[in-house]
Amino acid sequence: MLHSVRLDPELKDSWRWNGSNNGLFTTKSPTSLIDSKTIRAGPNAKETLRNNVVPKKVEIFIWRARRERIPARVELDKRGVDLHSVRCPLCDDDIESVVHSLLSCEKVNEVWSKVFKWWGLNGVSNYSFDELLQGLPNLSFSDSGKYIWQGVIWTACYLIWKNRNSKIFKNKCWSTPNALGEIQLKSFEWVAKRSKRKSIEWHTWFHNPSCYLMQLDLIVCIVCDVIYDANLASV
């Protein structure tokens, strides 16, 4: 192994990270390496979606949900857990799969319709669960807009699951208007504060969030109709 090695007295010894082409270590490179070697292994492997406008716990929840690794009743049943019923605890109208609990349950679908309407979009039923989690990849939003919208979707999924757990364990359930209010507040707290957009204000977030999907940071105030730059904090 050492036969072809030539030592150069002019060069100093240094560490080299074999996980990247240029030999330099970054915290991202071992993550990508582990991802490529282990997490994506298997015939139905899915690329890991990342979005840093939501907390890590939400990213992990979405990673698990895309792989049917959250404890929806059907998944527990598949793994041999003896349950009284595998029907949906919210509607009792179908078996509770991951997709049913987060998207297709009629109770949940009402919430998604409200969220889509809030963002000036419609037709949640036109999208598959995976398209939804990808942030509707066929629609053309600005780069930051894509992450913001996907962050809102992920926040909604996380809260929908939390609500489902409240129903099972505390027999408490949100109403659809309350659900929308909670999603609006939590997404503002998580997504708006972490986004690269310099200024996202609650008033616009609440009344006219779709302007954050556009290329320009120009916003029309719905109260006074004045157009202003969203990057100027307190107009």
Ligand SMILES: [Zn+2]
């Ligand atoms: Zn249901």
